[in-house]
Amino acid sequence: MHPWIGAGPEDRERILAELGLDSIDGLFSTIPSGVALDRLDLPKALDEESLLHHLGELAAANTTADDRPCFLGAGVYRHVVPSVVGAVLERAEFFTSYTPYQPEISQGTLQAIFEFQTIICQMTGLEVANASLYDGATAVVEAALMAHRLLRGRRNRVVISETVHPLYRRVLQTYTGALGIEVVEVAPGEGGTTAAAALAEAAGDRACCIIVQSPSFTGVVEDLPAVAEAAHGSGALAVQAVAEAVSLGLLAGGGAHGFDIVCGEAQSFGMATSFGGPHLGFFACRQQHMRQMPGRLVGQTVDSDGRRAFCLTLSTREQHIRRAKATSNICSNHGLMALAATVWLELLGGDGLQRVAAASLSAAEAFKARLAGLPGWGLAYPQAPSFNELLVTGPGTGEELARALRQRGVLGGVPSRVFGGPWPDGLLMAFTERTSAADLDALVAAMGEVS
Amino acid sequence: MKRRALRDEPLIFERNPGRGRRGGYLLPETGIPPVDPGTVLPAVQLRPALDGLPALGELEVVQHFHRLSQLNFAVDEGLYPLGSCTMKYNPRVCEAAARLTGFTEVHPLQPDDQVQGALRLLWELEEALKTITGLAGVTLQPAAGAHGELTGMLMIRAALQARGEDRQEVLVPDSAHGTNPASATFAGYRAVEIASGSDGTVDLAELDRMMTDRVAAIMLTVPNTLGVFEHRIVEIAELVHSRGGYIYMDGANLNAFVGRALPSAMGADALHINLHKTFSTPHGGGGPGAGPVAVSPDLVPFLPVPRVVRDGNQTFHIVWDDERSIGPMRGFFGNFLILVRAMAFILGMGGEGLREMSETAVLLANLIRHRLQGAYHLEYTAPSLHEVVLDDSLQQEHGVSNVDIAKRLLDLGFHPPTMSFPLIVHGALMIEPTESAAPEEVEAFCDAMLQIAREAEESPDILHEAPVHTPVRRVDEVQAARHPVLRWTPEP
Amino acid sequence: MAVPEGLSYTRSHEWMRREGDTAVVGITQYAQDQLGEVVYVELPEIGDAVEQGTEMGTLESVKAVSEFYSPASGEVLAVNERLADEPNLVNDDPYGEGWLVKLKISAVDETKLLDAAAYDEIVAAESH
Structure with a gap:
């Protein structure tokens, strides 16, 4: 028997005898012969060494972003991941446990989520945050569907800026298509920001929400106070999507400007790029709307001795109770990733988060200064406020530029129209606290060779 | 703990x-x-x-x-027989594989030629899941089982639309997990409950009556949440298919029959696989999981994008656009590091090991059933596969509920069974030991359950007062819900 | 469990106390017992038009949700605002402080209502 199986051949015989059966086949008598299988046509078991060798070869067949200067972002960022994060996540008490349905033996997970909820509230400027969602794209979808429910389906339009991450918008289309919800996309203005007036016009009196991303897909800090006013003026909820959560270290979350929902992707808080997952969706809203919220919530209460304790709460919103009328179909969420974010944030502290954000911004600003000396290259939106990501145009299409820089040993950026878009064709370049002066030198040198 | x-x-x-x-x-x-x-x-x-x-x-x-x-119970601490959750051992080599920097430090928007290893892994995992299910195509994108359900239902919707049909209903057995009706709703359908027959499986006559041309699909968990195999699955599929509907199979309980039965032969059109159950990726205190969906040839054109394809030169590419696709269900390619773990598990188990895995899971569940039946009531007596659903009706006579039993189990060092469903069993105790537990651990759990059954008769107060040995005692969930405190706030 | 005389009851376990063309509505002692400790009550809005037999709101316990239905057609005149902070009133005093909604009645189908004795029989049947 395989070592991951608890019972050996003698155990099997002994238990079969206790059950009064001759063979294991007796346990599968209800499976009709027409669907039964004699064997599984997969290779024989690999021992641990061979397994790691095989997967190690696959891993080695990838070029890691650690091997060369890397300026890729576009929703997935390379920030520091302290060793402490991995060490906590490797504790079996966290990673081999289930959703904390039995609070008496899950206080560790529950308290960590409670702390996560608190930090997300602080950062977004809102009152209630849930225990996590899958990722930024699905968080934006959940926000739109929640706004639709809050307005009781009487307002069937979702207005979304085109500078919300293209994948988020595509996922929104996937979900809303089946529900007959209309999605209206609003193009950014010449300067890169989305005009509040254009959003309001698209909303008319039929929108349940207006969604903008800030900083946007093209790196622009949107005029959040104006967007919130436009949304509320049209009777819609204001939703802020965030793809680069570290920006919240310097920029107040939309709640401070009157946004009703702030949600998005928190991969930046302690998760590696990991070829796209698992990452972390976060979601925060106003207390008055919490009963329409998707996902799990942890609340504080007491045990029978009166000691502070935590448990999952307001569960009647969820699928296991409300079934077809649930606020979301989500069950398993991204709990361990929320733990990663909590460890990361608590290790760095508020001050550390601010320093990470400031270093990321400083690297982008240092690059801007160097860019002025590169003929043929320039910023697509020189006047717009930016955080740590820039849309840079150069002598060629984004694909051509990315290839040319790659040939010079630099992962120079993501082609800005990789998923289409109405903005200039160039490179999205992301900078973080891991960007060094040497990385910038290499980038600028490579760019100087491309003309 | x-x-x-x-x-x-x-x-x-x-x-x-x-x-x-x-x-x-x-x-x-x-x-x-x-x-x-x-x-x-x-x-x-x-x-x-x-x-x-x-x-x-x-x-x-x-x-x-x-x-x-230290305040958490975990699989590494003791038996975690949480029915339908398949809390098995998480092999450490799978964790080691997922920590290789060649997997963790790869950006999803690097060009294809820099990520050939990652793409090959995705492609090989798809192939392995096709072999296990017998189905024609797989998407690895869904982040969890429920996400897979929605993905599958949206593919069914797209296939019906391509046929020019607008169907409005989805049949869901009353024994189903709550995600099924919720996913049907979010796919734009009205979930219609179909009552189970007296043995807990689908009642063919009832299905015949309800399977109209308004019905897009039936969502079936196989084996169902009672641990009972739908023994008329072939007839069910024939009936549903003959009326233009699809079979959505919920693979939450796939651990019952890997290598013993083939979903394609059962007539499945779409089947999600909870990698965090059957293929042992860790539950993480509530995810991240992964819920790939395997589909029949009919549904292949509608699989989500992005997709991984292989060309004649054994080179892998990502396809981002396909007009017939339902579109992306989330960002990027799925929970990649979870997929790495599942691939490691499949390779580490091998074909024979996976079959023994399911056989042993069923064997141990039946050992529990055999030892506990009598002391606990078994409402549905059809043969059990990987889990058995007992209930508290005998203990209720002494004023003891399944919650009391669960809390007492905590004191005795075991995680309790699932209690919140199936809804067709009142006071349910859904027990799933999985294959990875040592028989002694399973027997010790049975002894604890028998002790509790005796205590229910002789000293029920012990059960009402439990737990006493846990980090906190019984938690007041009513207060939490009546006066929600969902974040810390500084003292004024 | 004594079923108070003088009220009208429904098969879905609501009670209604009529005074002229207005009525106070709540759920019965039996219904609150079945539901368990009520943690949240979702009430209609004042001015909502309601029809006899249709859903008027929901009552939630920690692990269940159940709808309550209007025993008459009419308009919502008032709702029990205290339940927002004290949902336990539904458990503690279902026929008194735990009332749910006050209606202005426009029409009642009396054949769908029960008196105390008839309702008592239904409860007796359900509990066995």
Whole structure:
């Protein structure tokens, strides 16, 4: 028997005898012969060494972003991941446990989520945050569907800026298509920001929400106070999507400007790029709307001795109770990733988060200064406020530029129209606290060779 | 797990109350001069200090999470027979594989030629899941089982639309997990409950009556949440298919029959596979999981994008656009590091091992059934596969509920069974030991359950007062719901 | 469990106390017992038009949700605002402080209502 199986051949015989059966086949008598299988046509078991060798070869067949200067972002960022994060996540008490349905033996997970909820509230400027969602794209979808429910389906339009991450918008289309919800996309203005007036016009009196991303897909800090006013003026909820959560270290979350929902992707808080997952969706809203919220919530209460304790709460919103009328179909969420974010944030502290954000911004600003000396290259939106990501145009299409820089040993950026878009064709370049002066030198040198 | 910790672990926000400067984390020396953010960002949008989040030394943070971890029960501590959740051992080699930097430090928007290893792994995992299910295509994108359900239902919707049909209903057995009707709703359908027959499986006559041309699909968990195989599955599929409907198969319970039965032969059109159940990726205290969906040839054109394809030169590419696709269900390619773990598990188990896995899971579940039947009531007596659903009706005569039984199990060192469903069993105790437990551990669990059955008769107060040995005692969930406190706030 | 005389009851376990063309509505002692400790009550809005037999709101316990239905057609005149902070009133005093909604009645189908004795029989049948 395989070592991951608890019972050996003698155990099997002994238990079969206790059950009064001759063979294991007796346990599968209800499976009709027409669907039964004699064997599984997969290779024989690999021992641990061979397994790691095989997967190690696959891993080695990838070029890691650690091997060369890397300026890729576009929703997935390379920030520091302290060793402490991995060490906590490797504790079996966290990673081999289930959703904390039995609070008496899950206080560790529950308290960590409670702390996560608190930090997300602080950062977004809102009152209630849930225990996590899958990722930024699905968080934006959940926000739109929640706004639709809050307005009781009487307002069937979702207005979304085109500078919300293209994948988020595509996922929104996937979900809303089946529900007959209309999605209206609003193009950014010449300067890169989305005009509040254009959003309001698209909303008319039929929108349940207006969604903008800030900083946007093209790196622009949107005029959040104006967007919130436009949304509320049209009777819609204001939703802020965030793809680069570290920006919240310097920029107040939309709640401070009157946004009703702030949600998005928190991969930046302690998760590696990991070829796209698992990452972390976060979601925060106003207390008055919490009963329409998707996902799990942890609340504080007491045990029978009166000691502070935590448990999952307001569960009647969820699928296991409300079934077809649930606020979301989500069950398993991204709990361990929320733990990663909590460890990361608590290790760095508020001050550390601010320093990470400031270093990321400083690297982008240092690059801007160097860019002025590169003929043929320039910023697509020189006047717009930016955080740590820039849309840079150069002598060629984004694909051509990315290839040319790659040939010079630099992962120079993501082609800005990789998923289409109405903005200039160039490179999205992301900078973080891991960007060094040497990385910038290499980038600028490579760019100087491309003309 | 710590028993009754002598001191409570404070919330992180309650530490360093003077907010002095301590430790934190040393950031890289970038050699880049700092810029005052106020000169770049709009002044009105600058945030005030995050003063709730204190600066702490590294050991303080490590101790905080270490102590918190000690308040959790885990698979590594003891039997975790949570029905329908398949809480099996998470092999450490799978964790090691997922930590290879060639997997973790790869950006999803690197060009295809730089990520051939990652793409090959995705492709090979798809192939393995096709072999296990007999189905024609697989998407690895869904982040969890429920996400897979929605993905599958949206593919069914797209296939019907391509046929020019607009169907409005989805049939869901009353024994189903709550995600099924919820997913049907989010796919734009009306979930219609179909009552189970007296043996707990689908009642063919009832299905015949309800399977009209308004019905897009039936969502079937196989084996169902009672652990009972739908023995008329072939007839069910024939009936549904003959009326133009689809079979959505919920693979939450796939651990019951890997290598013993083939979903394609059962007539499945779409089947999600909870990799965090059957293929042992860790549950993580509530995810991340992964819920790939395998589909019949009919549904292949509608699979989500992005997809991984292989060309004649054994080179892999990502396809982002396909007009017939339902579109992406999330960002990027799925929970990649979870997929790595599942691939490692499949390779580590091998074809024969996977078959033995399901056989042993069924064997141990039947050992539990055999030992506990009589002491506990078994409402549905059809043969059990990987789990058995008992209930508390015998104990209710002594005023003892399934919750009391569960809390007493905590004191005896076991995780309780699932109690919240199936809804067709009142006071359910859904027990799933999985294959990885040693028989002695399973037997010890049975002994504990038998002890509790005796205690229910002789000294029910022990059960009402349980748990007493856990880090906290029975938690007041009513107060939590009546007066929600969902975040810490500073003392005024 | 004594079923108070003088009220009208429904098969879905609501009670209604009529005074002229207005009525106070709540759920019965039996219904609150079945539901368990009520943690949240979702009430209609004042001015909502309601029809006899249709859903008027929901009552939630920690692990269940159940709808309650209007015993008459009419308009919502008032709702029990205290339940927002004290949902336990539904458990503690279902026929008194735990009332749910006050209606202005426009029409009642009396054949769908029960008196105390008839309702008592239904409860007796359900509990066995």
